[in-house]
């Protein structure tokens with residue numbers, strides 16, 4: 023009897039250890055499981071290609087995310103909290119009630135899924151982290167909430183967006199660029215979403231479309247959802263055999279949408295480009311900031327410098343943009359042509375957005391274009407197109423200055439550069455920005471000027487009405503309504519309000535009512551109240 027019981031016990035022991043052995047290669051995550059930041063543990067896919075857990079940043083903080091786990095680079099493909107990294111004592115838990123919840127060090131809980139009918143979770147081999155119900159039906163999946171990357175097997179549907187990182191290798195928070203399938207018409211586009219400039223790349227597709235990334239062929243295309251037919255091909259060729267590589271498609275911090283492959287075998291160390299939307303990186307909107315100048319001789323690395331007469335806002339981050347070394351009002355009554363020189367920039371363009379052009383002069387030549395720039399006090403630059411013999415006169419602020427091969431080969435730009443040591447600007451020079459704060463403020467100011475100019479409120483008859491509307495919103499403390507479609511701006515609303523009002527100040531057409539640089543800084547710092555900008559025509563108040 024005792025022997026039988028012992029045998030039974032041994033049998034049960036063996037059986038249960040077999041079970042737990044089995045369990046070890048079973049990737050199912052049960053309710054009640056959790057991971058702590060800094061523990062180095064993660065939930066892996068059966069193949070161990072992907073892991074879900076806390077991804078350590080250079081700052082020492084963590085993102086709840088999914089990454090390629092077998093490669094040395096541990097490339098992050100998804101994150102739940104990209105704009106709010108977690109501290110060391112935080113944890114992610116699949117609770118007994120089925121919630122997927124991130125608990126920050128300070129106790130704040132961020133619910134990623136609310137728990138309804140969750141039975142288990144699984145990190146799938148395709149990189150999709152899923153929550154399942156009792157019949158293994160998927161009730162929540164990371165593929166439905168993409169960040170900057172899509173993977174084979176994943177689709178991007180109408181209305182969904184990918185946002186670039188602020189810095190691909192360092193800062194995974196939302197950056198400058200987005201890829202969007204417009205809900206309005208089905209056009210797939212890349213744009214600098216803080217601005218209202220036109221998209222710098224688009225497919226021109228129309229209908230109910232999706233981007234699908236086929237796992238078998240490792241190719242991406244835009245399809246019509248009605249019948250899966252091709253609306254636009256993206257990937258052209260890929261390295262084979264396809265299964266020897268990891269694949270991903272990412273919008274990078276330079277605003278390019280690329281399909282990349284990483285060799286699974288020994289010795290591989292990098293993601294290689296298989297296909298990319300942008301072949302000339304200087305075409306990307308605002309790539310080098312306001313008053314910046316983009317060059318890229320090899321069309322791979324972007325070189326951001328400043329236009330002649332301008333200095334970098336942050337010498338360590340050239341892409342932030344530049345500020346003028348001297349501020350001169352060329353239209354002041356006592357101004358003269360001796361205050362500036364005209365610099366010739368070969369193979370250079372400033373693009374033709376509506377707001378950027380003062381005028382187009384047809385049938386002229388290079389010298390005529392240069393003279394137009396010299397003699398028009400509102401004009402700061404001009405671009406001569408050799409193939410159409412047209413001259414485009416540009417106004418402030420200058421954005422997207424670029425030398426891009428072959429796009430700008432037939433162009434030449436003329437730039438008005440203030441002459442230093444002119445006693446007329448002595449006062450301005452003393453007030454010119456010196457501290458980092460000052461520079462940053464000027465940037466905000468110029469960006470706002472661009473923003474407002476871009477939405478067309480600059481010197482247009484109907485625009486006055488729009489300004490009045492903005493101003494009445496400012497007065498009523500209701501500026502929020504002017505940005506109701508931009509969640510990015512709303513999330514940092516107070517700062518935006520401040521910047522927007524300063525921006526309105528900065529574009530006041532009458533230079534005498536513009537605030538001094540010092541005042542602008544104080545307004546942005548919050549040390550003086552930002553008043554409602556004084557309009558010459560104040561009847562709306």
Ligand SMILES: *[C@@H]1O[C@H](CO)[C@@H](O)[C@H](O)[C@H]1NC(C)=O
Pocket residue numbers: 048049050052
């Ligand atoms: C893994 O374990 C879960 C229970 O923990 C079970 O429901 C599932 O069937 C197992 N999967 C495999 C492939 O054994």
Ligand SMILES: *[C@@H]1O[C@H](CO)[C@@H](O)[C@H](O)[C@H]1NC(C)=O
Pocket residue numbers: 060061062
């Ligand atoms: C996690 O891994 C890092 C780097 O390999 C190591 O320095 C650290 O001590 C590990 N932490 C724990 C809790 O094991």
Ligand SMILES: *[C@@H]1O[C@H](CO)[C@@H](O)[C@H](O)[C@H]1NC(C)=O
Pocket residue numbers: 047068069
């Ligand atoms: C676990 O299963 C996967 C396939 O589902 C297999 O590739 C892997 O080698 C297994 N791991 C172990 C330790 O048995």
Ligand SMILES: *[C@@H]1O[C@H](CO)[C@@H](O)[C@H](O)[C@H]1NC(C)=O
Pocket residue numbers: 106107108126127128129130
């Ligand atoms: C707790 O920390 C998180 C992460 O930084 C933050 O988002 C949240 O606002 C903090 N909560 C409180 C109550 O301070």
Ligand SMILES: *[C@@H]1O[C@H](CO)[C@@H](O)[C@H](O)[C@H]1NC(C)=O
Pocket residue numbers: 136137138
């Ligand atoms: C939880 O989420 C599901 C799916 O998003 C939704 O249908 C359900 O109403 C939510 N439940 C609660 C209690 O919020």
Ligand SMILES: *[C@@H]1O[C@H](CO)[C@@H](O)[C@H](O)[C@H]1NC(C)=O
Pocket residue numbers: 139155156157158159160161
């Ligand atoms: C599980 O989810 C699937 C897919 O969402 C659904 O079809 C199925 O009815 C669900 N099963 C249960 C038991 O809720």
Ligand SMILES: *[C@@H]1O[C@H](CO)[C@@H](O)[C@H](O)[C@H]1NC(C)=O
Pocket residue numbers: 188189190191192275339341
């Ligand atoms: C990203 O950060 C690295 C290291 O700090 C820096 O060298 C690089 O210029 C940054 N890239 C961008 C686009 O800001």
Ligand SMILES: *[C@@H]1O[C@H](CO)[C@@H](O)[C@H](O)[C@H]1NC(C)=O
Pocket residue numbers: 180205230247
């Ligand atoms: C596109 O088609 C899908 C699937 O039929 C549908 O769910 C979605 O509502 C459609 N979107 C639009 C904008 O028509």
Ligand SMILES: *[C@@H]1O[C@H](CO)[C@@H](O)[C@H](O)[C@H]1NC(C)=O
Pocket residue numbers: 234236237238239
């Ligand atoms: C992927 O491409 C293959 C070959 O063209 C095709 O047979 C398959 O249906 C595609 N898969 C999807 C999910 O569209």
Ligand SMILES: *[C@@H]1O[C@H](CO)[C@@H](O)[C@H](O)[C@H]1NC(C)=O
Pocket residue numbers: 247248249250
């Ligand atoms: C389109 O392809 C998907 C994935 O292969 C499939 O599930 C769906 O049924 C197809 N739709 C049509 C209308 O063929």
Ligand SMILES: *[C@@H]1O[C@H](CO)[C@@H](O)[C@H](O)[C@H]1NC(C)=O
Pocket residue numbers: 252253254255
């Ligand atoms: C996409 O590529 C396929 C195969 O190369 C070709 O047959 C098809 O016509 C292309 N479709 C479009 C819309 O360009």
Ligand SMILES: *[C@@H]1O[C@H](CO)[C@@H](O)[C@H](O)[C@H]1NC(C)=O
Pocket residue numbers: 317325326327
């Ligand atoms: C970037 O361009 C500037 C001006 O053309 C040049 O002096 C500099 O060497 C370039 N830098 C790189 C890394 O190519």
